[in-house]
Amino acid sequence: MNVAQRTKKLKAKLLDIRIGPGAAILPGDVKKIHLDFARKINDGHFGARKVWRNYLPRLKYHNPAISMTINRTDDQEGPATLTVHFAPPSNTTSPTASPAPAPASSTSLSTPPSSHNASRRVETIDMKHKQDSEILSKLLELTNATPYEPSPDELAEMREVDDDKMRSDRDKKAQMRLNQIRRQEQALLDQARGAGKLESASL
Amino acid sequence: MASKAPLSHLCASIRRPTTQLPLLPFLAPSFTCRYASGLSKGGRRDRDPSKKKKTRTEFINLSLKNAIQFSLCDAMRYIRAFEVGRPPTSSKYDLAIRLRTVKNGPVVRNRLRLPHAVDSSVRICVICPPNSAISKQAINAGASLVGEEVIFDAIKEGRIEFDRCICHVDSAQKLNQANLGRILGPRGLMPSSKTATITKDVAGTVRNLVGGTEYRERLGVIRCAVGQLGFTPEEMRSNVKALIGNVKQDLALLSEKVNKEIHEVVLSSTTAPGFSLNGDFRGPTSLPTRELSVL
Numbered sequence: 424m425n426v427a428q429r430t431k432k433l434k435a436k437l438l439d440i441r442i443g444p445g446a447a448i449l450p451g452d453v454k455k456i457h458l459d460f461a462r463k464i465n466d467g468h469f470g471a472r473k474v475w476r477n478y479l480p481r482l483k484y485h486n487p488a489i490s491m492t493i494n495r496t497d498d499q500e501g502p503a504t505l506t507v508h509f510a511p512p513s514n515t516t517s518p519t520a521s522p523a524p525a526p527a528s529s530t531s532l533s534t535p536p537s538s539h540n541a542s543r544r545v546e547t548i549d550m551k552h553k554q555d556s557e558i559l560s561k562l563l564e565l566t567n568a569t570p571y572e573p574s575p576d577e578l579a580e581m582r583e584v585d586d587d588k589m590r591s592d593r594d595k596k597a598q599m600r601l602n603q604i605r606r607q608e609q610a611l612l613d614q615a616r617g618a619g620k621l622e623s624a625s626l
Numbered sequence: 627m628a629s630k631a632p633l634s635h636l637c638a639s640i641r642r643p644t645t646q647l648p649l650l651p652f653l654a655p656s657f658t659c660r661y662a663s664g665l666s667k668g669g670r671r672d673r674d675p676s677k678k679k680k681t682r683t684e685f686i687n688l689s690l691k692n693a694i695q696f697s698l699c700d701a702m703r704y705i706r707a708f709e710v711g712r713p714p715t716s717s718k719y720d721l722a723i724r725l726r727t728v729k730n731g732p733v734v735r736n737r738l739r740l741p742h743a744v745d746s747s748v749r750i751c752v753i754c755p756p757n758s759a760i761s762k763q764a765i766n767a768g769a770s771l772v773g774e775e776v777i778f779d780a781i782k783e784g785r786i787e788f789d790r791c792i793c794h795v796d797s798a799q800k801l802n803q804a805n806l807g808r809i810l811g812p813r814g815l816m817p818s819s820k821t822a823t824i825t826k827d828v829a830g831t832v833r834n835l836v837g838g839t840e841y842r843e844r845l846g847v848i849r850c851a852v853g854q855l856g857f858t859p860e861e862m863r864s865n866v867k868a869l870i871g872n873v874k875q876d877l878a879l880l881s882e883k884v885n886k887e888i889h890e891v892v893l894s895s896t897t898a899p900g901f902s903l904n905g906d907f908r909g910p911t912s913l914p915t916r917e918l919s920v921l
Binding site: 425426427429430432433434436437440458475479480481482483484487488489490491492493 | 688689690691692693694703704706707708710711712899900901913916917918920921
């Protein structure tokens, strides 16, 4: 494929992962984020999937050291939860300091979160019947995350991508119009030819 | 058929039909004349032989001057972000090695054992006399099924519980007598000396198959899975190095007439886009590798 085109497309994709909603730097005490939801969107699992598809890649890019896992179940009526695991505060030594709220375990076979380390502080967000943006803002608030500020270079790049998109949309529309006119003319010609053929056949 | 009457009227002057036959369209006279001259306009004679379109003998390889290239760690950081939440054992890193090569001629094709196996769950069946020294070696090397008649019977019953099949040279005759080609052949499991699955060194072949991967050049590109998503950058580095080293060896071993070189190396994964690698392990702004080992 054309290198310039390939590069342009890749750049847009990478920019989309670096900046946008969800691009935030989580503080160091966040150790793990786990999402539990069903495979299909019925019964309020839509937001959870959107969070995974749209925001989690950005979070992962900016926080590669934080483990982010997902468990999708076949249980459509089951809960949709987001679990955040915090590192135990260094000054408290007792492992039974705060009883962790039991994460809603599902019928799946994969290991439920926080079964091995009880000393961690665990917080859950209920994602059921919630919009993706709502879940994200709750998560950022809970973890005290700082939003990522795009650099001037990145902003310039983004403007370039937007310009490209606008230009391509405009060209697309123009081409569509042109194609439509061409098609209409062709149809008219075909109609005329078809009539001519009928006449010659009858001669 | 309202037009029949004027038609016959028109033809009457030419054909003078004695009876009123229903006239078919192809019987209607045509007034344009064609003579077979053999010299139609715009024929082959007009074409300039010197302007004949040249057929391309090599694959197009565009200059990578304007391409963005990544160090392995940077590419892995992006790929891990794209692959977030995917099951770590099913998502794979794969490497595409683009070659500068002619379209025809010999292709690179080999098998290699990566330092860190991509798929370790492959089940191997070895056909050799059971309870012999060879069978013990094969089991030690990682074969899951060893035997002769027992396996043949199982296959005939439709129980094929393996992904690869190897046969010892001494058992090859029995295998052929068992008439399994019709069952194993379509699945690509029938051992043959062409694919080096009938061997004397059963243990060595099994060992190669357990962690081994096959690769071959198709349309000027070698594609091969090089790692699971959970691999650390160091593990990936050794795998990529091993694969590229092996490919370079293969390229050097080809006959002197053909000249093949590596043009571009692209790391991709099951759901991520491709990242052209620049050959470095870490860039100046790359994160520490420890951070990139977390799923």
